[in-house]
Amino acid sequence: ETGVTQSPTHLIKTRGQQVTLRCSSQSGHNTVSWYQQALGQGPQFIFQYYREEENGRGNFPPRFSGLQFPNYSSELNVNALELDDSALYLCASSLRGSNYGYTFGSGTRLTVV
């Protein structure tokens, strides 16, 4: 059984650029959620994908968008990067309807300069 893998592990981008982060879900999981963890804070919910459609969204602007693919892997795209977007981005997979928690990846550390 494989866990959740995220790529890249670290990334440096310039303000105004666009970035794509990738996530492979755990085997058997069909739902992917993305969280943003700013330094010194708890993770904040960005959105969730199920059956390749957005299935819930937190308080993030439209420049944060995502995709889920038929194999349940997912991408997080952020356009027009701002300095405040610097954070650890966590992907978590789960099985919809299950009472179990998420399985988290190790995250992508994004630094916007």
Next chain:
Amino acid sequence: AQSVAQPEDQVNVAEGNPLTVKCTYSVSGNPYLFWYVQYPNRGLQFLLKYITGDNLVKGSYGFEAEFNKSQTSFHLKKPSALVSDSALYFCAVRNNYGQNFVFGPGTRLSVLP
């Protein structure tokens, strides 16, 4: 709206002593409560959860937590702390129809040898 409070930014305990990391929550509907641990440069690791049933929940690495509905608390405990327990601990909640977790701000646990 759901919310989680972790009133202590930092908890220091001596190795071998009992530890408690506090969590209180607010949620409409039945709460699903979780504890996660985060080591440096890593994602979140699941420790334990409360869905229903016994108020005392046992989890990984000797941790346990007690659900107290009247005090809306879900404190994490361990009878004898290890230096290797030093990490960042997050309490999280969702209700029984929610799609995403709301995380607390985290508590940094330092176990001193």
